[in-house]
Amino acid sequence: MSNELDSVVESARSAFAQARTPAELENAKAQFTGKAGRITELMKGLAALPVEEKKARGAAINVAKQAIEAALNERRQALADAELQAQLQAEALDVSLPGRVREPGGLHPVSLTMERIERIFASMGFDVADGPEVESDWHSFTSLNNPPNHPARSMQDTFYVDIDGEDGIPYNLRPHTSPMQVRYAQQHVKKYAGRQMPEIRVIAPGRTYRVDSDATHSPMFHQCEGLWLGENVSFKDLKVVFTDFCRTFFESDDLALRFRPSFFPFTEPSAEIDIQFQSGPLAGRWLEVAGSGQVHPAVVRNMGLDPEKYIGFAFGMGPDRLTMLRYGVSDLRLFFDGDVRFLRQFR
Structure with a gap:
């Protein structure tokens, strides 16, 4: 055995x-x-x-x-x-090979521009407001004197989500940051209810969306709205504020502004703002940088204010466009292609 x-x-x-x-x-x-x-x-x-x-x-x-x-x-x-x-x-490593260099990161050029805009307007007493990117139809259009079926809506054709708001109209990806003007003003009125209300000075930078794409337009882009409301705010104040902003932003006093009559449903009168450099590669050309105007009485009323008492101006500009001008970039799409070789130069 x-x-x-x-x-x-x-x-x-x-x-x-x-x-x-x-x-x-x-x-x-x-x-x-x-x-x-x-x-x-x-x-x-x-x-x-x-x-x-x-x-x-x-x-x-x-x-x-x-x-x-x-x-x-x-x-x-x-x-x-x-x-x-x-x-x-x-999985052995060849220790004789050169090491992998981890390069320092940096802010995106548009982010640099947004921060620069905020600093400049903060120095002029403006608050910075932020709000939802998925908006109701009322905030995106109707509150801004742009009711349903108004022809001006076609200029801001946007993306919609498959959720209806209280008014039965689908929510949208905001086509501009203008809804924050109304939202901020309503909060401001509520905050100072029964007390002497100070002037409203605010900018609203952020992402916006429209059905558009070419060398100077993108379906997603950035915008910065500005609002100054008070009992004695005039178009002259708009010109002073924006001239000072442009000269500070581009670090040049050798710069001229002009206001061209235009139409926006939320302002009356309305004007496009052009700038002209007196020297450099863009010298002598008028370049559009913003839209502006005196806030329409209907919009002031939707803010919860009396348009007979409160008056002021609003403006909207594209930080992407300002970034292109400041750095001499000719195609907006380069900012969003994610090419590190292009972005590295802005570190």
Whole structure:
């Protein structure tokens, strides 16, 4: 019996040593300790033996089984070690190669422009307001004297989401940041209810969306609205504020402004603002940079204010356009292509 069990143990060790993968090893294991394995068959034969012989033979079989399991675990560990070594070899680093340089990051050129705009207007006493990019129809259009079916809406064709507002009209991705003028003014009126209300001075920079895409337009772009309302704010104040802003932004006093009559439903009278550099590569050309005008009485009323008492101006400009002019970039799409080679120069 001892010779038979020794032979089984040696056969198991040999079979385990020949296994090259964990799957082959498990197949070899089944030949010896599986349900139909040789050790299992020997254990089944104990039932027919006398008690004393059963004890002695059973103990010998258990010793053989333990030896087989020890050989099995040893081979399992050897295969695992070999697999780990192969993986380490495959993933080994060549320390003689040059290291990977992690370059310092930087703000996007449009972000730099937005921060610059905020700093300049903050120095003139303007707050900075931020609001939702998914807007109701009332805030995006109707509150700005642009009711449903008004032809001026076609100039600001926007994207809509599949959710209806309280008025039954779907919410939209705001085509401008003008809704923040109304939102901020309403909050301002509520804050100072029953008290003397200070003038409203605020800018609203942020992302906006329109169905448009070419070298100077993008479906997603940035805009900065401005609003100054008070009891004695005139068009002259608009000219002074915007002239000072442009000269500070472009770091040039050698710059002229002109106001061209235009139409916007939320201002009356309305004007486009052009600038002209007197020197440099853009010298002598009039360049449109903003729209502006005196806030329409209907809009003032929607803000919760009396248009007979409060008067002021609003303007809207494109930080993307200002960035193009400041850095001499001819194609707006370069800002949003994500080309690190282009963006790196603005760090």
